[in-house]
Amino acid sequence: MNANRAVRQPGLDELRLLAKVARMYHEKGIRQPQIAAELNLSQARVSRMLKQAVDVGIVHTVVTMPSGVHSDLEDELQGRYGLRDAVVVDTLGVGDDVLPALGSGAAAYLDMTLTGGHVVGISSWSETLISAVDRMPRKSVPVVDKVVQIVGGLGDAAVQMQATRLTARFAELTGGMPVYLPAPGLVGTPAVRRAMMNDVSVRDVLGTWGQLTDALVGIGSLEPSPLLQRSGNAVAEADQDELRRLGAVGDVCFRFFDEEGRLVRSTFDQRVIGVTAKELLAVPRRIGVAGGERKYSAIRAAMLGGWVNILITDLAMAHRLLEQ
Structure with missing residues (x-):
């Protein structure tokens, strides 16, 4: 994402779909092709939505260091x-x-x-x-x-x-x-x-x-x-x-x-x-x-x-x- 470009804020309906896709992928472990098939979306769009979910703050990546790793x-x-x-x-x-x-x-x-x-x-x-x-x-x-x-x-x-x-x-x-x-x-x-x-x-x-x-x-x-x-x-x-x-x-x-x-x-x-x-x-x-x-x-x-x-x-x- 370009740091100098403001992130477009999606509407509520779009946010619901983004959240649904994000939960299916990150919480339930469903692969992108299966998500696309279940929601009648293209796999390319699912991939874009997962990235967008990160951009708008629905998904946060946290790296937790294992014990003994520095x-x-x-x-x-x-x-x-x-x-x-x-x-x-x-x-x-x-x-x-x-x-x-x-x-x-x-x-x-x-x-x-x-x-x-x-x-x-x-x-x-x-x-x-x-x-x-x-x-x-x-x-x-x-x-x-x-x-x-x-x-x-x-x-x-x-x-x-x-x-x-x-x-x-x-x-x-x-x-x-x-x-x-x-x-x-x-x-x-x-x-x-x-x-x-x-x-x-x-x-x-x-x-x-x-x-x-x-x-x-x-x-x-x-x-x-x-x-x-x-x-x-x-x-x-x-x-x-x-x-x-x-x-x-x-x-x-x-x-x-x-x-x-x-x-x-x-x-x-x-x-x-x-x-x-x-x-x-x-x-x-x-x-x-x-x-x-x-x-x-x-x-x-x-x-x-x-x-x-x-x-x-x-x-x-x-x-x-x-x-x-």
């Missing part, structure tokens, strides 16, 4: 932060450990939105992503072409198994071919990084980053997670001090940013073997899965800087992000 908050997050999509996971009653709920929410979202032909980049160091992949159902047909590691994974042997398993398991569940990055996530000097980036096996992986349709990433705070600490790739205290002085509040794939989401240029950034900021920001769907109180500044900055354009987070975090 579409209103998701819409607000999209509008406030310019997101492509948002998923708010109900975490009422789960306490401080929101990771299992976030994993389930991310698994369900990926199951619904991976529909075929995707090239997915996946960050190695995220307990939330591990939780999500552990909960994903296996697809009956392939929906992903490649699953590409976008941050180096070599570190402590036990945790390296987790990084490899994350990429391999995601590929197995979605029917994609796994592509591993045979390099550490962090090296000692920029010169070592340059040498490793020129290795033929690493260059082959780098060539796939420009093909990514999706990036599945965690959002880190400045203090490393327990998984990252165990990995041998944790940010050293001296590096944390430098990043803190430069205003860093969080990272995606070891690329640290300030509270407005701007890349923090540091010596640390020159030692990372992984997707660059420019490459990541060029990926059409950048799916960030993160929650928990300590991640607030990092999550907010990641959205402001466009590091993620799809956010999967918990209910308390969604409220807090919208309060500011």
